[in-house]
Amino acid sequence: MKVKRNKNNKKIIAYYHHNFSFREPFSVLVDPFFIFKCLEFNVDFDKAIRNTLGEKTRLYTTTCALEEARIQGEDYQNVLNLARTISHFRCNHKDHEFIDRDFPTYSCFEDMVTKNPSRFYLCVQNNDARFDLRTKPGIPLMFILSNFVILENPSKVSYQTSSQTQKDLTKITDYERALVRKEVLEQRLKIKLERIRSKGKDPELELLPTAAETAIELERKAKEERERKMKEEDLLREQMEAAENSYLKTNKKKKKKLILSTSTPKPKENGDDDNEENITTVDKKEDEKESTKISTTSTNTKPTTISSKVGINDNRKQDLGKSKLLSVKKKNNKEVMVPEKKEIKINWR
Structure with missing residues (x-):
């Protein structure tokens, strides 16, 4: 079990080294509750952390962590004494602004990890705090179980961010792709010319396109032209149909208006009867002309x-x-x- 655990720890350390640039000497932020748990199991936390990460490690604590250990009372007096032996890292949190929260040290550690460019391993004992810290990428977590310190596997968020950074780094731009393609084509052409010259033939004549290639190219162009003409015809047909539909609609509206206007009879005036008689006489004259x-x-x-x-x-x-x-x-x-x-x-x- 010990050998497997050491192998797994080495893999995790290498992952954080390659993807998030964690380098030796490793800096570790220690939680007072982590120290309290080590005292319960009679474990030297300094030695246990060095066994998991390596000899080149530096342990740190913050003012917020010391203040929380001081608030806990006499039970945490030994924890406070041990924490004072560790080197102190200034978190620059004035008046202990995280003391009013439920987990002041964990909120302090989270703020330190996000703001500070130096990479920290976090020794956190509370499960809820670890769950919240897993939502941020590139934060290695450690906790104590019975007699040994466990280094957690990277979270899903860490894996996602690392894969995305690798894609961004290895991504080739269009300009680079065009340059590479140009170089490859030039190399192929040089090889082809050397082969033709070795046979004693003229490379200019040999590199001309064959009849089959020209026929294929002409057929492709003719097909594209046919497709273009078909598209133009379809567009014209659609436009004609739309114009006809609009014309029919307007005619229907005009007919309705005419019917409505003719259905309402207008009052006759005195001169209307004379006009009707004149019209009838003109019609009779026209009929006589036709008969002749x-x-x-x-x-x-x-x-x-x-x-x-x-x-x-x-x-x-x-x-x-x-x-x-x-x-x-x-x-x-x-x-x-x-x-x-x-x-x-x-x-x-």
């Missing part, structure tokens, strides 16, 4: 058959076509051509 035109054309052309008005059966249409025009009759103030009547003889047997 029809009569003049009928002399030159063949007579037309009107089977539906005369009332003759469909079987006798041929006879009506041969019949001559006899007269012109008026029906409803219109001239109508009537064919000549024929007598049909029936032989009774």
Whole structure:
């Protein structure tokens, strides 16, 4: 178990060394409750911490931690005496501003870790305080269990931040990628030219594109042109459809307005009756002119058959076509051509 624990501790120390730049000599902030637990188990905390991290370690405590140990009373008198033997680190918290909180030393340690650029290992005994400190990346935590000090594995937040920093460091920009590609293409071209010259051929002729390559390139360009034309046609079709729809909508609205305007009758004035009579006389004159035109054309052309008005059966249409025009009759103030009547003889047997 001891060998496995030491291997695991070395891996964790190496992880913090590579990703968060923790270097020897390691600086450790010690909690008074951690010292109190070591006294319960009769463990020398200085020796236990050096066994886990290595000989090159420096132990520190803060003014807030000493003040909390002083407040606890006579039970923590030995803890206070041991804490005074450790080197003191100035936290610059005036009037012990964290004393009113539930965990003043842990809040002091958290503030020290976030603000101070120097890297600290934290010896924290309280579970709740460790849970809160795990939410911040790059904070290695230690606590005592029975007779030995345990170094916790890195938290998920630490793993996420380290992976992100590695991606940012190894990320290649577009400019660098273009340079690398250019160098690779130049090297390939040099090798190709050397091979062609070794065979005794002209490299300029050999490097010209073949007929198959040109055909493929032309086909690709033609395909792109076809796709472009199809897109343009689709756009034109959509625009025409939209214009037609808008035109139909406007016409419908105009028709509705006209219907509404015609449905409301206007009151007639005295001059309206005279206007109507004039309109009827003009219509009659136009009808007479048309009838004269029809009569003049009928002399030159063949007579037309009107089977539906005369009332003759469909079987006798041929006879009506041969019949001559006899007269012109008026029906409803219109001239109508009537064919000549024929007598049909029936032989009774």
